[in-house]
Amino acid sequence: MTAKRILLLAGDFVEDYEIMVPFQALQMVGHEVHAVCPEKAAGDVCPTAIHDFEGDQTYTEKPGHDFELNHDFEAVDPADYDALVVPGGRAPEYLRTYDEVLEIVRHFFEADKPVAALCHGAQILAAADVIDGRACTAYPALEADVVGAGGEWRDEVTRDGNLVTGQAWPDHPAWLASFLEVLGTDLESEAPVAAD
Known part of the structure; x- marks a missing residue:
């Protein structure tokens, strides 16, 4: 497996599980x-x-918890990253008002890089105008937002090309598994080492 460099968009009152779990799980497998x-x-x-x-x-x-950031937003060049993760919670509601955030998101779609969005993260995708004609899902109350942005609504974890979307943190097993597949993360070839 080739380790990927992944950008994760955070903000105040991001959903606790939706940032903590992917942040830790993606690092755990070597990204x-x-x-x-x-x-x-x-x-x-x-x-x-x-x-x-x-x-x-x-x-x-x-x-929830305080989530500590590990990189400077001002130092981000999206061209340096292989993939993007957009968690949900309250944060996407205001993160979508930052032009820099929308430009970052558009880069990943224009370059056809993997993107994983969960729950209210779809608000950012809709504001960036990147889901027109794409199958995706989000928190169920956002169906009108997805459809209004031209997305094709689904009621379950959905993969459309390099875009993987889920409805909320209960989707983590299927959502993360699909994203790892898009990233080319082969966990089965990494056999556990037996303890002596």
């Missing part, structure tokens, strides 16, 4: 992940929010 946020640098933190599904009409929201 380099740079987590960045506009107006923040390496060592700064983004507070996270925990979205849970407890039988109400929508998710509940609770305070």
Whole structure:
């Protein structure tokens, strides 16, 4: 497996599981992940929010952990990265207002690089105008946003070319597996070493 350099877009009140799990899982299998946020640098933190599904009409929201960024947003050149991860939560609602964020996202689509978006991350993709004609999913309440941006709505983890989308953190197993496949990450060839 060739390790990839992956850019992960963070922001205040990003969903806790949706940033922590892919950040750690992608590193665990050998990829380099740079987590960045506009107006923040390496060592700064983004507070996270925990979205849970407890039988109400929508998710509940609770305070999560502080997520520490490991790279400076101002130093990002999207050409230096092989793939992009866009987690959900509250952050995408305002991250989509940054022209720099939209330009970064457009680069990955124009260069046909792998992109994984989860939950409300689709708000950024819609604002960047990159899902027209593409099959994708998002948090179910965003179906109108996806369709309004020209996307073809799906109700499950969806792969359309190099784009992998999921509805929320319960999709992690299928969403991450599909993204790892797009990245060319072959876990089966990495046999575990037996302990003596």
